[in-house]
Amino acid sequence: MATTQNVRTAQRIAVVGAGAIGGYLAVRLANAGHCVSVVQRGQTLQAIRDRGMVLHEGGTTLVAHVPAAARCGDLDKQDIVFLTVKATGLRAVAPDLALLLAPHTRIVPVLNGIPWWYSRDALPILDPDNGIANAIPHARIIGCVAHVSAQMAEPGVVRCIAPGKLVLGEPGGGLSQALHDAASLLAQAGIAVCASDDIRQEIWTKLIGNLAFNPISALTGARMDEIFASPELIGLARQVMLEGMAIGQATGIHFPVDVDRRLDMARAIGAAKLSMLQDLEAGRALEVDAIVTAVVKLAAQHRIAAPTLKTVHALIKERARHLLY
Numbered sequence: 001m002a003t004t005q006n007v008r009t010a011q012r013i014a015v016v017g018a019g020a021i022g023g024y025l026a027v028r029l030a031n032a033g034h035c036v037s038v039v040q041r042g043q044t045l046q047a048i049r050d051r052g053m054v055l056h057e058g059g060t061t062l063v064a065h066v067p068a069a070a071r072c073g074d075l076d077k078q079d080i081v082f083l084t085v086k087a088t089g090l091r092a093v094a095p096d097l098a099l100l101l102a103p104h105t106r107i108v109p110v111l112n113g114i115p116w117w118y119s120r121d122a123l124p125i126l127d128p129d130n131g132i133a134n135a136i137p138h139a140r141i142i143g144c145v146a147h148v149s150a151q152m153a154e155p156g157v158v159r160c161i162a163p164g165k166l167v168l169g170e171p172g173g174g175l176s177q178a179l180h181d182a183a184s185l186l187a188q189a190g191i192a193v194c195a196s197d198d199i200r201q202e203i204w205t206k207l208i209g210n211l212a213f214n215p216i217s218a219l220t221g222a223r224m225d226e227i228f229a230s231p232e233l234i235g236l237a238r239q240v241m242l243e244g245m246a247i248g249q250a251t252g253i254h255f256p257v258d259v260d261r262r263l264d265m266a267r268a269i270g271a272a273k274l275s276m277l278q279d280l281e282a283g284r285a286l287e288v289d290a291i292v293t294a295v296v297k298l299a300a301q302h303r304i305a306a307p308t309l310k311t312v313h314a315l316i317k318e319r320a321r322h323l324l325y
C-alpha cells in the first residue's frame, strides 16, 4: 500500500452509470470541486436532471447538480472516467467510452467479482466476443475494488450504508503516478482509498466474500446481519469461502487474511442488503458470471473439486435465469 500525493487542480471526471456506487462517487467528487458529469439512462437520468444527484450518508445529505447525459458522446474528453455500471451492463456502454478519452485519460471500472480485463485467455465468459476489451484499451485501466455498501433509495438518490474504502491498482501490478493521482483525487473528496501494488490479491480478497454472501443473500432474501445470525447460513458461507480461497491459491494468489478474518470483515458491514439481492428484488440481471461462474471455471481449470461452491452456483444460476422470464 502506498500513500497518495495531492491533486490540486479541478479534474474533468465522468461517472458512467450513476447508480449506487457511481452516485456516491459523483456527489463526493463534485462536492470536492471537480467538474463531474454523469452518463445515465431512464428515470434516474431524469431525476438527476431535475433534482441533482443526492447522497445520504451517516446523517448528512449532499447534493450535486451535475451535468447528466444519456450518451458519452454528449460529454467532452475527460481526465478520468469511473465506470460504475454492473458487470452485466459493460458490453452495452463499452463502445462509446472511447469518446471520453483524451490521450492521458484513465478508466476506473468499479466492479465486484473478476473483471473482464483480468485474464482474457482463462475467462472468455466475462467478455465472450472481446467487445469490452476491444473498446477499452487495457493500458487505460486502473483496477478498483470497493469495500463500500451503498443502495439506490430512489432514482437519483443514493444511501451509503457503509462507507468503507476503495482500493486502486494497476492491472499488471506495481505503482505508478497515475495510480497515485487517482487515489489522491478520491482521498481529497473524503473517500477512504489506498493504492495497492497487487490489485489481483485485493480482487480475490473481496471476491471470496461476494462469492459466498451475494448468492446466499439472493437465494434467501437475508441481509448480511441475518446471514450471520444463522449458524447454517454462516457455515455454508464459510465453506464456500474456503473453497474460493483454495481456487485463488491454485491460481497463485496469496491471501493476506484467513477465512475467519475475512468473515469478520463481512460481519462489520452489519445490516447491509447485498447488491445481488438488491438486483434480484429490482428484477435486474444478476452478476452471477463475474462473481460465481468465473470462479467455478477457474476451479475446473485447476482441478479443484469445490462441491459446495458448485451447488451454490447451480442454484443461483437457475434463480438468475428465471428472472429473465
Ligand SMILES: NC(=O)C1=CN([C@@H]2O[C@H](COP(=O)(O)OP(=O)(O)OC[C@H]3O[C@@H](n4cnc5c(N)ncnc54)[C@H](OP(=O)(O)O)[C@@H]3O)[C@@H](O)[C@H]2O)C=CC1
Residues within 6 Å of the ligand: 016, 017, 018, 019, 020, 021, 022, 039, 040, 041, 042, 043, 044, 084, 085, 086, 087, 089, 092, 093, 110, 111, 112, 146, 147, 148, 149, 150, 151, 152, 275, 287
Ligand atoms: N452497491 C454496492 O454496495 C456495491 C456494489 N459494488 C459493485 O459495483 C458495481 C456497480 O454497482 P452498483 O453501483 O450497485 O450498481 P447500480 O445498478 O446501482 O448502478 C449502475 C447504474 O448504471 C446504470 N446503467 C446501466 N447501464 C447503463 C447504460 N447502458 N447507460 C446508462 N446508464 C446505465 C444503471 O441504470 P438503471 O438503473 O437504469 O439500470 C444504474 O443506475 C457492481 O459491479 C457492483 O457489484 C461493489 C461494492 C458494493
Ligand SMILES: CC(C)(CO)C(=O)C(=O)O
Residues within 6 Å of the ligand: 112, 146, 147, 148, 149, 150, 210, 213, 214, 269, 272, 273, 274, 275, 276
Ligand atoms: C458486501 C458488499 C456490500 C461490500 O461492499 C458488496 O460488495 C455487495 O453488496 O455486493
